[in-house]
Amino acid sequence: MDLVDSMTKIFPEILKRVVRLLLPLLLSLLAGALLVLAAGKDPVLAYTRLFEAGFGCDPGPGRCALVTAFQFATPLILTGLSVTVALRSGFFSLGQPGQMLFGAAAASWLAGTLSLPGVTDSAVALLGAALLGSAWVWIPALLKHFIGVNEIIVTILFNQIAFVLVGLFRLPRVEVSARLLPLLPGTKLSAGVFVALLAALLIYLFIWRSVRGLEIRTHADAPRFGRYGGMPLHGPTLIGILLSGALAGLAGGVEVLGVHYHFVSTFSAVNDFDGLIIAFAGQLHPIGVILYAFLLGGLRTGSLVGLQISSGIPRELGSALIALMLLFAATIRFTRGKGDRRQKVYYF
Numbered sequence: 001m002d003l004v005d006s007m008t009k010i011f012p013e014i015l016k017r018v019v020r021l022l023l024p025l026l027l028s029l030l031a032g033a034l035l036v037l038a039a040g041k042d043p044v045l046a047y048t049r050l051f052e053a054g055f056g057c058d059p060g061p062g063r064c065a066l067v068t069a070f071q072f073a074t075p076l077i078l079t080g081l082s083v084t085v086a087l088r089s090g091f092f093s094l095g096q097p098g099q100m101l102f103g104a105a106a107a108s109w110l111a112g113t114l115s116l117p118g119v120t121d122s123a124v125a126l127l128g129a130a131l132l133g134s135a136w137v138w139i140p141a142l143l144k145h146f147i148g149v150n151e152i153i154v155t156i157l158f159n160q161i162a163f164v165l166v167g168l169f170r171l172p173r174v175e176v177s178a179r180l181l182p183l184l185p186g187t188k189l190s191a192g193v194f195v196a197l198l199a200a201l202l203i204y205l206f207i208w209r210s211v212r213g214l215e216i217r218t219h220a221d222a223p224r225f226g227r228y229g230g231m232p233l234h235g236p237t238l239i240g241i242l243l244s245g246a247l248a249g250l251a252g253g254v255e256v257l258g259v260h261y262h263f264v265s266t267f268s269a270v271n272d273f274d275g276l277i278i279a280f281a282g283q284l285h286p287i288g289v290i291l292y293a294f295l296l297g298g299l300r301t302g303s304l305v306g307l308q309i310s311s312g313i314p315r316e317l318g319s320a321l322i323a324l325m326l327l328f329a330a331t332i333r334f335t336r337g338k339g340d341r342r343q344k345v346y347y348f
Contacts, residue, residue: 025295036313050307078254079248079251093151098161103129104166104264107128108174129250130247130250133252137158179261190257192257206243212239
């Protein structure tokens with residue numbers, strides 16, 4: 001009887017969370033259908049071609065869009081997790097592009113100069129990418145917590161500084177022994193996808209199932225309660241911020257080792273604020289981040305091949321769908337906290 005009562009209480013809450021997670025996607029698809037109608041096209045046909053081109057599989061090697069969606073989703077998961085951890089720590093970071101650059105630079109240098117046995121090369125390169133990405137967010141974190149400087153402005157400015165700094169160095173190509181080789185012939189889907197999924201699991205366990213994670217979330221949502229409860233004032237939050245930078249740096253390292261095999265300053269799968277879009281739409285939770293990273297990865301391919309090439313609809317519709325997801329996700333999050341003064345709505 002107790003089990004039945006527990007399930008009766010838990011199921012409505014689970015259903016509510018699933019609805020919140022999928023509602024931005026459904027609303028954006030409805031709004032996108034209106035845009036397609038305004039262009040004089042059939043929305044059903046347009047969406048059919050969009051999702052076939054983004055998530056379908058054709059016979060033959062290298063022709064499975066589903067694999068490409070997973071490839072694009074790999075760095076998107078890591079940047080989405082980076083934003084999620086930052087926001088859960090009470091730190092509105094927009095510095096993921098700069099942290100990715102430093103992560104990519106570290107991975108490229110380590111993987112191009114070291115010669116270690118087995119998979120040690122790639123492991124050390126990824127560790128270096130995470131550490132350098134974490135180091136790059138350290139200064140904005142200190143400025144925020146000890147001087148009160150607005151972190152949004154500082155992290156955006158640090159992105160531009162990162163572009164200048166990494167351009168001063170000539171970085172070697174990645175050695176073959178350090179590369180994350182494709183899991184399937186004719187694709188760029190590498191073991192990096194397992195790194196991203198493992199990172200999502202570890203972030204969930206740390207933020208939601210550990211004492212330090214509770215301290216991080218408490219300081220972000222109810223800082224006065226944390227102080228009066230005797231929790232450390234700066235330590236937990238700074239740990240969360242550094243972890244956020246490490247995840248973004250890891251995203252840059254995975255791109256270099258598994259896709260390009262040399263340093264790049266622009267990433268094909270990630271735009272500047274994709275992590276923010278994925279984190280918002282995913283309700284600041286690793287499961288939601290994985291879901292929307294995969295959707296965004298498929299939409300990138302589908303909007304070009306399925307819309308512009310096959311249907312004659314501008315590929316900007318895919319970008320519009322992504323923007324609408326962010327808009328509806330943000331609206332839902334902010335509306336939930338309206339009128340509740342105890343909830344710090346800005347940081348969710």
